[in-house]
Amino acid sequence: MSQHQPQLTDARLTLEGRVATLTLDRHDVRNALTGTALVDDIIAVAQWVNACDEVSVLVITGAGSAFSAGGNVKDMASRGGDFAGDVAEVSARYRRGIQRIPLALAEVEVPIIAAVNGPAIGAGFDLANMADIRIASSRAKFGETFLNLGIIPGDGGAWFMQRLIGYQRAFELTLSGRVIDAEEAKEYGIVLEVCDPEALMEKVGELAGRIAAQPPKATRLTKRLMKMAQRTELKDFLDLCAVFQGMCHNEPEHLEAVNAMLEKMAK
Numbered sequence: 001m002s003q004h005q006p007q008l009t010d011a012r013l014t015l016e017g018r019v020a021t022l023t024l025d026r027h028d029v030r031n032a033l034t035g036t037a038l039v040d041d042i043i044a045v046a047q048w049v050n051a052c053d054e055v056s057v058l059v060i061t062g063a064g065s066a067f068s069a070g071g072n073v074k075d076m077a078s079r080g081g082d083f084a085g086d087v088a089e090v091s092a093r094y095r096r097g098i099q100r101i102p103l104a105l106a107e108v109e110v111p112i113i114a115a116v117n118g119p120a121i122g123a124g125f126d127l128a129n130m131a132d133i134r135i136a137s138s139r140a141k142f143g144e145t146f147l148n149l150g151i152i153p154g155d156g157g158a159w160f161m162q163r164l165i166g167y168q169r170a171f172e173l174t175l176s177g178r179v180i181d182a183e184e185a186k187e188y189g190i191v192l193e194v195c196d197p198e199a200l201m202e203k204v205g206e207l208a209g210r211i212a213a214q215p216p217k218a219t220r221l222t223k224r225l226m227k228m229a230q231r232t233e234l235k236d237f238l239d240l241c242a243v244f245q246g247m248c249h250n251e252p253e254h255l256e257a258v259n260a261m262l263e264k265m266a267k
Helices: 038-051 073-078 087-096 100-106 123-129 157-165 167-176 182-188 197-212 216-229 234-249 252-266
Strands: 011-016 019-024 057-062 112-116 133-137 141-143 179-181 193-195
Touching: 011 038, 019 038, 019 197, 038 057, 038 100, 057 197, 112 123, 112 197, 123 141, 123 157, 133 182, 133 197, 141 182, 157 167, 179 182, 182 193, 193 197, 216 234, 216 252
Parallel strands: 019 057, 057 112, 112 133, 133 193
Antiparallel strands: 011 019, 141 179
16 A cells, blocks of 8 residues: 655655665764654654555665764763763663664565665664665775763664674674774675765665565565564474465466566567
């Protein structure tokens, strides 16, 4: 079913060819996730994507020079904004604020591609790691820099990165707080590809378009299975596969795809 696009405050949203593109648009603060409306914007888009059958892929990128600088360090220095108050207040603000992003993105039913246009630092790095695939501009940099500021990754970063690249390398990057360039990130398996800055959105568009051309219902079911495989025993997982496959065989898109394949083979 079609759903009206949400009204966003600090981001822009487009939908073209079944590909939704969310652009974080607070380049004045390097797309910081705290002290802006970006948390609410991201969550609104995540919920819209799930309810809108016209979307098969979600691309997340940043406007300006940065993908996202994460937390607002000036607010940290002044103990203001999201960082004000005692332990209970700060804890509640994290749970009601930035921690809603990983929970919302984990529930997104379509593939998510992060087009990392520039530095992805702290919570910005973690946001990129919440995507299914990351394509980076050669200008991108990545840093799990929380410990440099005397804080921990409060948005789930320590959960995501080790599942992406393994415990040892994730541990080293998190505990050292060092910032790496796009090529090193590719070497570690953080990003799939690195390209010239001016070619980034074209490269991401090609990949997104290829995925978006697949039968949409089966695409959503496949992503759900990929996620479930990480937390399900094999026997239970195969039971799910059997049910999902039964659903696919009864969808008109399956027969359309099979007939298109037969036509191609006949040529």
